[in-house]
Amino acid sequence: MTPRGRFLVATLSGLVIAGLVHVATVLLIPRLAEGDALSRARSGEGLDHPMPVNTVATGDAPPPVEAWLPIPDPAVAVGLCAFDLTEGPMRVSARTGPLMLSLAVHGPRGAFYAVTDQAAVRGALDLVVLTRAQYDEALANADEDEVSHDVRIVATDAKGFVVVRIIAALPSQRATADAAVQAVSCTVDSPADEKPGG
Amino acid sequence: MMRMTLAEMVARLRPDQTRPPASQPTSTGTVGPLRSGVSGRLAGLLRRGVRRASTVTLMLYALALGAGIGLATADYATRGGYPFGGVPVGAWTAWPKIGSVGADPYARAVNARRGEIPLAIGEGMLLTAEQDESGQALDAACTYQVAGVTPPARAWTVTVAGRGPRDSEAAPMREGFTSTEILRETDGHFAITLSPEVQPGNWLPMPRAKGPVRLALRLYDTPVAASAGNLDRSAVPAVTRTGCAP
Numbered sequence: 459m460t461p462r463g464r465f466l467v468a469t470l471s472g473l474v475i476a477g478l479v480h481v482a483t484v485l486l487i488p489r490l491a492e493g494d495a496l497s498r499a500r501s502g503e504g505l506d507h508p509m510p511v512n513t514v515a516t517g518d519a520p521p522p523v524e525a526w527l528p529i530p531d532p533a534v535a536v537g538l539c540a541f542d543l544t545e546g547p548m549r550v551s552a553r554t555g556p557l558m559l560s561l562a563v564h565g566p567r568g569a570f571y572a573v574t575d576q577a578a579v580r581g582a583l584d585l586v587v588l589t590r591a592q593y594d595e596a597l598a599n600a601d602e603d604e605v606s607h608d609v610r611i612v613a614t615d616a617k618g619f620v621v622v623r624i625i626a627a628l629p630s631q632r633a634t635a636d637a638a639v640q641a642v643s644c645t646v647d648s649p650a651d652e653k654p655g656g
Numbered sequence: 657m658m659r660m661t662l663a664e665m666v667a668r669l670r671p672d673q674t675r676p677p678a679s680q681p682t683s684t685g686t687v688g689p690l691r692s693g694v695s696g697r698l699a700g701l702l703r704r705g706v707r708r709a710s711t712v713t714l715m716l717y718a719l720a721l722g723a724g725i726g727l728a729t730a731d732y733a734t735r736g737g738y739p740f741g742g743v744p745v746g747a748w749t750a751w752p753k754i755g756s757v758g759a760d761p762y763a764r765a766v767n768a769r770r771g772e773i774p775l776a777i778g779e780g781m782l783l784t785a786e787q788d789e790s791g792q793a794l795d796a797a798c799t800y801q802v803a804g805v806t807p808p809a810r811a812w813t814v815t816v817a818g819r820g821p822r823d824s825e826a827a828p829m830r831e832g833f834t835s836t837e838i839l840r841e842t843d844g845h846f847a848i849t850l851s852p853e854v855q856p857g858n859w860l861p862m863p864r865a866k867g868p869v870r871l872a873l874r875l876y877d878t879p880v881a882a883s884a885g886n887l888d889r890s891a892v893p894a895v896t897r898t899g900c901a902p
Contacts, residue, residue, distance in 0.1 A: 461710075468714035468721075475722025476729070483730035487765035494768035511773070528770045529817045531874055532831045536773065558811055558876060562776040568757040568764065569776030574810075574877045614757065621773055625811050625876055627836035 488566065496566055498526060499540035499619040507640050508537025508622045514632040535635040537622040539644030543613055547588035547596070547647040550620050554578045557635055558625045563587055563611055565618040571611045579607045586610050586647060587620065620644065734765040737784075746889035748783040748873060752881045755779075775874065780809070781881040785871040788895045794869045796852065796862045798900040802871065803847035804893040809878035811835050814893075816850060816871055818864040830861055832872075848893075852901065871895065 488494065502509030512530040527536065541548035552559055554575040561583065562572040575583060586608045588596065593612050600606065622642050626635035733739050739762050742749040754763045755774030767774055775782055787793055788800060796818065806812050815832030833848060839858050840846045849855040850871070852862040863869060873892070880887060 464711075464714055468718040472718035472721030473725070475718060476725035479722055479726025480730045480733075483727060484734060484761050484765050487730075487734060488761075488768040491768035493771045495771055495773045498771060526771045528772055529815070529872065531813050531815060531872075533813050533834045534874075534876075538773070560779045560877065562755075562779045564755075564773070564776070565757070568759045569755045569774070569779070570757050572776035572778035574779070576877070621776075623779065623876075625813075625834070627811060627834045629837070 493526070495538070495564070496540075496617070496619060499538045502538060503540040503542065505539070506643055506645055508539045508620075508642055508644060510535075510636070510639060511538050512536040513636045513639075514626050533626050533632075535624045535626065535632070535639045537639035537642065539620040539622070539642075541587055541613075541618055541620065541644070541646075543587065543589045543592065543616040545646050547586050547592050548620070548644065549608075549647045550583075550585040550587070550622075550642065550644050552578075552583045552585075552622070552642045554581050554583060555634070555638055557627070557631060557638055559583070559638065560623045561585055562621045562623070563613065563618060564621060565613060565615040567614065569621075570614055573609060577609070582607065584608045585620070587613050587618075588647075589613060589616060730765075733762055734769055736766075738763045738766050743884045743887070745783065745884075745887045745892050747787055747789050747895040748785045748871075748892050750884040750887060751782045751784065752777065752884035754782070775876075775881075777881045780874055780876040781878055781884065783873040783875070783892065785873070785895050786868070788897045790897070792897065794871065794895070795900070796864050796866050796869050799849065799851035799853070799855075799898050801847055801896050801898050802850055802860075802893045803845065803896075805845060805891065806835070806873065806893060807875060807878060807880045807887060807891045809835070809875035809880075811876045812878075813874050813876075814848060814860070814871065815874070816860055816863055816869055818867060818869050830859075831863065833858060833860065846893075849898075 491497065499509065512527050512535060514533060514535045530536065539548070539550060550561060552561065552575070559575040560572060561574075562569045563585070564570070573583065573585065577583065584607055586596075588610060590612050593610060596610065622639050624635040624638045626632040738751060738754055740760050741753055741763050742751055744750075751763075751774075753759050754767065755776045759767075759774075763774075766772070785794065794800065802814065812835045813832050817831070838846050838848070846858065848858040848860050850860045850862065850869075852865070875881075
């Protein structure tokens with residue numbers, strides 16, 4: 459093979475390697491990223507209430523935690539609850555109010571469940587995120603006579619986060635929207651103190 | 657694994673490569689003059705050494721080329737907006753799947769790099785517009801009319817943002833409209849005037865003095881996220897340019 463041919467082979471192999479590197483990089487970015495929502499949500503783990511991500515109230519001093527959403531919706535208050543299901547099922551309780559509320563459950567691969575306040579029963583929306591094993595256990599322990607209003611969602615992965623979005627349709631509702639995000643509770647359900655029926 | 661097989665392949669090819677040039681001494685410029693001064697055996701050894709070195713060099717070259725191009729294209733594809741998955745609807749592009757488990761790897765990488773929390777299916781849908789109806793890029797120096805109706809949704813917001821990093825100036829007085837606060841015609845249609853100059857009606861000020869801008873229409877609690885492909889051009893607001901500052 460001539461030197462030129464070898465050079466050509468080397469270049470072609472370089473391009474093939476480039477394709478492999480490209481695919482591998484794109485697939486690895488979500489796992490290695492440090493600024494993604496899942497990694498940032500870790501810092502709020504253990505809180506009983508959502509970590510504010512985007513507050514909409516136009517005050518003099520906006521909280522410093524926000525502003526990592528690239529282009530946030532200025533009318534939507536966003537909060538995050540991180541969960542780690544190895545510690546137990548995650549219970550997200552929200553009371554519906556005058557403002558539209560939506561909850562979305564995100565895993566490392568994307569959102570796998572979303573519900574809005576239209577699904578609320580008597581003004582309350584109770585979401586329990588659990589693993590398959592915890593789900594089976596909850597089914598086995600369920601009391602036949604008690605009616606549970608919990609929405610049980612089997613998570614694809616043990617780690618993830620729940621996004622609370624509240625829309626302030628009018629600027630005057632923005633403070634209410636921020637408060638409504640904080641009013642949502644995210645707690646770890648321990649089997650011992652679980653109330654029957656939720 | 658692929659690199660190993662590639663290296664083996666090159667190594668297997670090498671004996672065949674070194675032999676033919678030995679019979680044609682003028683094939684390489686650098687080795688030729690050396691050979692005239694010293695014995696043929698030494699020259700052969702030298703040439704073999706050069707050949708071996710050049711194979712390694714070529715392999716390093718291939719690896720460097722692969723790493724360089726691979727990383728650069730991956731960075732380019734995941735920088736800024738989503739490269740795939742958009743559904744064009746008139747001037748808008750709908751992004752129904754970017755937040756779902758079925759999102760393509762590029763959308764997931766873009767979300768991870770930007771720290772974005774996309775809207776899930778069932779929660780809402782994002783539509784973006786970077787061009788007007790005629791296909792011209794939205795420019796901050798021009799005036800646009802965003803008029804018509806939106807797909808069915810419980811609530812929606814239209815926001816405008818400059819593309820690229822945000823200006824560190826004070827927050828603009830208005831970044832968008834919600835479906836509740838917008839002024840409507842008697843038939844339910846609305847018209848937003850996106851302009852750098854003060855306008856009557858629904859005036860949305862330009863977020864910056866010049867440069868490209870981007871509109872985002874977020875539909876909340878909408879049934880269309882599951883069937884974005886069926887959206888018609890008449891179901892989304894039209895974005896038309898009405899004038900431009902000189």
